[in-house]
Amino acid sequence: MNDIVTRYLDTWNATDESALTDLLATHWADDCVYVDPLAEVQGREAVAATIQAVRAQFPGFVFTAVGDVDTHHQQARFQWGLGPAGEEPIIIGFDVVVLDDDQRIRDVRGFLDKVPA
Incomplete structure (x- = not known):
């Protein structure tokens, strides 16, 4: 599961559209769901x-x-x-990631613990 979390963070850190697409295709389910206080989306494109x-x-x-x-x-x-990069985080959050039977990210529920004023 540590590897899954690493791939999850790699996805969020991807700055190249091709790399982002590849990470999503490899590590996220087709019908994945992502929900946090600011977003509620379904599917890799969203x-x-x-x-x-x-x-x-x-x-x-x-x-x-x-x-x-x-x-x-x-x-x-x-x-x-x-x-x-290399500094203390300005924002801290907490996520729960649920995998499908193929060990791909199916569902993410995110929370924000520390947000600047």
């Missing part, structure tokens, strides 16, 4: 659009793992940070 919007809003920022990954069955929960 997830890609959401990621691209976040990347545009926070250019040069990177997503990093914060703490350990907690897993059971086909799901993982973990904290992530978003901020300038």
Whole structure:
């Protein structure tokens, strides 16, 4: 599951459209769902659009793992940070990722723990 979380963060960090498309095709289910306080989308194309919007809003920022990954069955929960590369995260969130039978990301539920004023 640590590898899944790494691939998940790689997807959010993809700045090249081709790399993003490849990561989504390889590691996300066709009918994936992504829900957080700011978005509720279904399907790889909608997830890609959401990621691209976040990347545009926070250019040069990177997503990093914060703490350990907690897993059971086909799901993982973990904290992530978003901020300038090599610096403390400005935003911290918490996601739960559920996999399908092919070990691809099927469902993500995200929460924002720390957001600047």
